[in-house]
Amino acid sequence: MENNFYISQGPHQFTNTSVQKMMKDVIIALAPAIFASIYFFRIRAVILFAVSIVSCMAFEAIFQLFMKRKITILDGSAVVTGMLLAMIMPPSLPIWTCIVGSLVAIGLAKQLFGGLGANIFNPALLGRAFLMAAFPTYMTRWNMPFTLDAVTGATPLGLVKFTQNLNINYQELFIGRVSGSLGETSALALIIGGIYLLIKKTIDWCIPLAYIATVFVISSVTNMIAPDTYAGAVFHVLAGGLLIGAIFMATDPVTSPVTKTGRWVFGIGCGLITMIIRLWGGLPEGVMYSILLMNAVTPLLNRLTRPRRYGT
Amino acid sequence: MPEKYRFLTGYMKTFKGGVSLPEHKDLTVDKKIRPIPPPFEMILPLGQHTGAPNKPLVNPGDSVKVGQCIGKAEAFISAPLHSPVSGTVKAIKDIFNPIYGKKPAIIIENNGKDTPVSFIKREDPESLPKEELIAIIKDAGLVGLGGAAFPTHVKMNIPKGKTIDTLIVNGAECEPYLTCDHRLMVERTGEILKGVYLVASILNAKNIFLAIEENKLSAIFAMEKATVQMKKEFHGKQIQIIVLKTKYPQGGEKQLIKAVLKREVPPGKLPLDVGVVVQNAGTCFAIYEAVYKGKPLIERCVTFTGKCLREPGNFTVKIGTPLKDVVGHCGGFTETPAKIIAGGPIMGIAQYSLDIPIIKGITGIVFISKKDLEIYEELPCIRCGKCVDICPVNLMPTDIGRMVKYSRWHYLDELHPSDCMECGACAYICPSRVPLVQYIKLAKIKESERK
Incomplete structure (x- = not known):
């Protein structure tokens, strides 16, 4: 039994919140709004959410790989960025534009600044700001709910x-x-x-x-x-x-x-x-x-x- | 928690910041204090307090009696050491001290006869002059028993030009798991109060407050009853019981003073600079024993607790009892503990082995089971600001941590890491498990190097 005890510096007891739990809470909190947008904008919403989340996670992994950082795509932060990015896109946005937005959000706004915790600007918003400057026509073409590509309003x-x-x-x-x-x-x-x-x-x-x-x-x-x-x-x-x-x-x-x-x-x-x-x-x-x-x-x-x- | 005292919520005093912790005190809160007989071999580290270590007064082969002074205090900030048993000095060698690292200790073989030196009993110590009382306290080797182990007589020596108007007795015991002060306040109520009055008369303090956290209702009731009963005995001097909100670090000196008196101790100053002396309730009991019974500090109340112990409880333990001999008196282990903490689980120190002795500054030993063991990894700080919100001394732990991590030493001047008392509330609340206390300790070292 001697000397088999676990040694660490204090404190030895912690609050039960953690970064992952906070991210999970944000994802849960975003769920009602995501369901609402899928209800209003149907398949466009589903596609954009899927593309945005997957590309954000992919860019996170790619950048972390190239920058020789630990790959942390499962901590939830890239998922949250992907969700938020899709939420602030117009429903008619072309898919490739959304991917460019993810690249700017994760690559430029987050990873180049040092990854989670080190960024100055909100990644999703910087991604949107870039698209707004680069592709203003796509970013200001609005659809009425349920009408998809037909009626703009x-x-x-x-x-x-x-x-x-x-x-x-x-x-x-x-x-x-x-x-x-x-x-x-x-x-x-x-x-x-x-x-x-x-x-x-x-x-x-x-x-x-x-x-x-x-x-x-x-x-x-x-x-x-x-x-x-x-x-x-x-x-x-x-x-x-x-x-x-x-x-x-x-x-x-x-x-x-x-x-x-x-x-x-x-x-x-x-x-x-x-x-x-x-x-x-x-x-x-x-x-x-x-x-x-x-x-x-x-x-x-x-x-x-x-x-x-x-x-x- | 009985509901009838909840009305007090509005009257509870507290400080700004801090965290609410799961208490885990129910394991031992109802366990009466029991004595643990000293084992065959006792380990007495030379230096169990803040300040200069002791110089041994005995040599291997010497026989010693209970209460005999075996370690001399040579500096002002130091306290003598006494033998808790009678027997023979076996050796003086380096051992692992639970708090202060590898340090020399006197090893004594207990002959089991408990032959004491003559203790001088005093009937009416209040009539004695102040200087003599302080000398008694000093010779008894008393140190603060709340964990910091600061020599008590130093705190009682008020420098010329300073006046003390308030004595606060600290019964907060804000660390989780620990219940030794709580049990002392319930079971040794009268003795503690006598000690409190002695301290108050030495300090000439007009106001005496006994501050207890609201989760120790039995102690609050016992003390309220006893203060009324004993009022006559103490010439009408009144102790006021203060009910504190249960919050960590409510028992920190500065937080306690803020909660009770709304006074803030300035950076780098001591409580006596704002006219206050804080003494732990357990220390007051030891002062009673030293002055009334003439007994030096050879034993103290310790909580042995944790889910791995079959019978956790509160015990009177002789100073120098090795931890491995204690376990048997707690019913042994139900499972091998994964971690052993000397002190509470927030500020306590993880131990390598069961061979460490119980020393003066140990308030409790917590045995953490494998299930409750927290193994964590430091993640990047996400700047949530929780540590800034809860810091009881208004620091920005996240910024200090960041500056240390990236070696931006010159930024530390404006962040005042030296104000930190290392309570660990920031590290407790951190969702990224950043070891903020360790970063701040490093910042303090660098700060003193730069000056």
């Missing part, structure tokens, strides 16, 4: 912005029967996933709350000032990518601040930039750029919002 945000059409059907918007990216349309499904993540404490509530509240306040004020030009607060919260951004993208632990104060600033900053782009920018939607811009200032926020030194 502008997104609710596009309608409001470019046609000043303020006749909004809130019920359709909440359930998600509107045109838009695959996984962003159903507010209901996203909120269910968000509640799950909050209960499981996988995400911090500061960022989603700060983000959505900022959007709500700004859109309320602008709506009050000019009700004929600007849509109301509920519309701005439910429409476009705000909920998927606030719940699943801005809360990505790697690219958001580690301090509580930092997270509040991060959330408010995201809300501000989103609303500036939505109301006065050239694009109908600003969630993607707002989060990417705030990702860029995250290291600065971490430095500026260090907790007060104990006892001083």
Whole structure:
């Protein structure tokens, strides 16, 4: 029996959360929105999700192989990136474009920066930003649900912005029967996933709350000032990518601040930039750029919002 | 947990940060303290405390009595060592000390007669001058029994110009598994309180608080009853019982002071700089024994626990008893333990063998079964910020860890790793199992090298 004991440094007891469990929680939380998008966009959704997830995992393995890193495609992070990437793609996107998006997301945004935990920008969003710059026509061709390749229709945000059409059907918007990216349309499904993540404490509530509240306040004020030009607060919260951004993208632990104060600033900053782009920018939607811009200032926020030194 | 005390939730005091741990205290919480007779061979390391090691006063072949001083304390921060048994000194050789590495120890063969040196019993020690009381405590070899083993007399010597207004007795016992302080507070209530009053009168402290975590209701009740009963005995001086929220590291000195008094100890300062002295409840019991009974620190209460033990429990163990002789008194093993931890499972130290002796600073021994053994791999930090949220001294463990990992030593100055008390809450909560405490320890070493 002598000297057969396991030796390690303390602590000898751990919390039961782990990176894999957190990734699993995110996948579970994304499930309602994925089912909703498969319901609304049928076979296109299935194809894009499959292509995106498989290509993200494949690129992760290829890059890790070439960069002589340990291959960790089973830790769930590549799967999550693949899911999120597909969710923010238009349903009619050609398959090869989706693969290019995965390459940028995993290769450029994640692995070249050092892999899991070392990236500055949210991989899925950077992948989308690249496609937006490289293939703008594919990225702005929207389908109405159930109609697949036949009928194109502008997104609710596009309608409001470019046609000043303020006749909004809130019920359709909440359930998600509107045109838009695959996984962003159903507010209901996203909120269910968000509640799950909050209960499981996988995400911090500061960022989603700060983000959505900022959007709500700004859109309320602008709506009050000019009700004929600007849509109301509920519309701005439910429409476009705000909920998927606030719940699943801005809360990505790697690219958001580690301090509580930092997270509040991060959330408010995201809300501000989103609303500036939505109301006065050239694009109908600003969630993607707002989060990417705030990702860029995250290291600065971490430095500026260090907790007060104990006892001083 | 009886529901009737839940109303206290609103009144429970605590600090900011920290983690809730699975307690595992039910294994031993109801087990009465039993003595373990000393075995044939005792191992007494020379240096069982924070500070300078002892100089041996005996040679191989010498006969010793119970309570005889066998190791001299030469420096101010040191404590003498006494023989827990009567018998013959067999050797002085290097052994594995459970906390301080390979160090010399006195090996004593127990003759089983328990011949004591004469202990001076004192009826009314409160009338003695302060200096004499501190000298008694020093000569008894008392150290903090909460785990840090800091010589008690040093804490009682208040430098000129400092005043102490508050004594906090630490009954938090926030590490999982450990119940020895809890049992002492239940079973030796009066003795602990007498010790507490002695400390308070030495320090001239106006306020006396006894802080106990809410998961030790029986101790809270026992203490509340006893403080009222004994009020007369202590000239109306009142001990206030403080109910603390059950949270790790509630028993850390700085956290305890923050929870009870809302005072923060500045970086690099001691509790006495904010007018506070903290003493562990078990130490107060030992102070009682030393002063009233004249008995030096030759035994202490230790929790032996874990699912591999047939009869885990709380025991009074003679200092120097080898661990292998203890196991038999706990009913032996139901299965071979996979890991043995001296101390609690968060800050405790994993042991190589059963040959280590029980020393003054050991609060408990946890035997971890193969099923509960955690073997983990360090994964990349995902910057979730949980360690920053829970750090009880407002550090950013993730940033310190990262800077150490990539040798960015000059960034450490602004991250203050020296403020860390190594409680391990960050490493506990980390989903990537980053050994943050070890990174911070390295940061501290590098920081002192750079200065």
